[in-house]
Amino acid sequence: MAHLLGQREIRSISRRFRLQALRCTPVSSLYRKNAVIQIQTNLGTFALKPYNRNPHLRSGLAAQIKSAAKNVRLLMNNAYGFIPDWLPAxxxxxWVMHRGKPFYMTAWIHGRPMGMEQDYEQLGLALAKLHTLRCGLPHTPQSATLEQVRLWKAKDHDLRKNMVRASSVNPALRRAVRQYGTAWKRFSDEAWSEIRHPDISRLCAQEKASPALIHGDITPPNVIIANDERLHIIDWDFIRVGSTYADTAKTIMNTTGFHTAFMEAFLRGYEGIRPLSLPERRLVKALYGLPREAWYAVRFPKSKRSTEMLKTMDQTWTLRRQSMEYMNSWANP
Incomplete structure (x- = not known):
């Protein structure tokens, strides 16, 4: 973990990136204390970050950092302008290894969080450019979307199986199950039914021949509007070949706060680069509606994060329903 590094260790790692550390400040993220270290150096300000393994992948830490670094290099070599460059060691x-943990360094982006419609339009454009970047990726044996759906169906199954038991140990979850449990199951049923449509089945079959890179974890803290108003996406630990439709749906869910004006701006920016067919729109809409927070809360009923997520769900339920109505009208014009 970044906060376990001493000053001497930080200076040692910095030298391996050909930098002289002058001042170090740990910075916390939304879910991780002291997730990154801001380093003032002789050549400017940089971010030193421990690489975090994706727990949803079967591969180990060493394989994941190699794959992530390879994909990041592809982005940099293809002039993808929305990522702070990773520094070569x-x-x-x-990256470098220190005490069995990979660390990487990037330029530190000074700026502000998203807050205006043009920011979300720029985010949509940035994500579409990532999804349409063709850089010699090999064909995949399976549809990335269907593979993601398989994993999400397993979580939906766990929710239905364990919802009552899990709610017995968390009063907030018990209240949420009484109020929203039926809706959670209906949202998933509607999504699975939509995905079985022949048009979407053909779409997923075609996906194998056109693999694309995804970010996998776009959240508000991972998007910065720099002082020159350019958008930067950070924290590329989970970059991989994956489902662009799931990546798009998750990004809308995670960043827009269910505000339809921001959703519309994001989709305007995205489709300005990558226009989506009606089956593609219906697929994104279906994946958007899945109750992923409920899956997490049922799986980890004693987690503080689960309680916070359920509180947010309760506070935004009306906005969520309105956002789903907007997505339905967008997918079925």
Missing amino acids: DSGKL
């Missing part, structure tokens, strides 16, 4: 790699 003295070994030529984009």
Whole structure:
């Protein structure tokens, strides 16, 4: 973890990136204390970050950092302008190992969070450019979307199986199950039914021949509007070949706060680069409606984060329903 590093260790790691650390400040993220270290150096301000393994993938830490660094290098070599460059270490790699943990460094982006419609339009444009970047990726044996759906169906199954038991240990979850449990199951049923449509089945079959990179974890803290008003996406630990439709749906859910004006701006920016067919729109809409927070809360009923997520769900339920109505009208014009 970044906060366990001493000043001497930070200076040692910085030298491996050919930098002289002058001042170090730990910075916390939304869910992780001291997630990144801001380092003032002889050549400017940089971010030193421990690489975090994606727990949803079967591969180990070493394989994941190699894959992530390879994909980040593809973005940099193809002039993708929405990522702060990863600095090469003295070994030529984009990371170093320290005490068995990979660390990487990027430029520190000074700026502000998103807050205006043009910010969300710029985010949509940035994500579409990522999804349409063709850089010689090999064909995949399976549809990335259907693979993601398989994983999400397993979580939906767990919710239905464990909802009552889990609610017995968390009063907030018990109240949410009484109030929203039927809706959670209906949202999932509607999504699975939509995904079985022949048009979407054909779409997923075609996906194998056109693999694309996804970010996998776009949340408000991972998007910065720099002082020059350019948008930057950070924290590319989970970059991989994956479902662009799931990546799009998750990004809308995670960043727009269910505000339809922001959703409309995001989709305007996205489709300005990558226009979506009606089956593609219906697929994004279906994935958007899945109750992913409920899945997490049922799986980890004693987690403080689960209680916070359920509180947010209760506070935004009306907005959520309105956002789903907007997505339905967008997918079925």
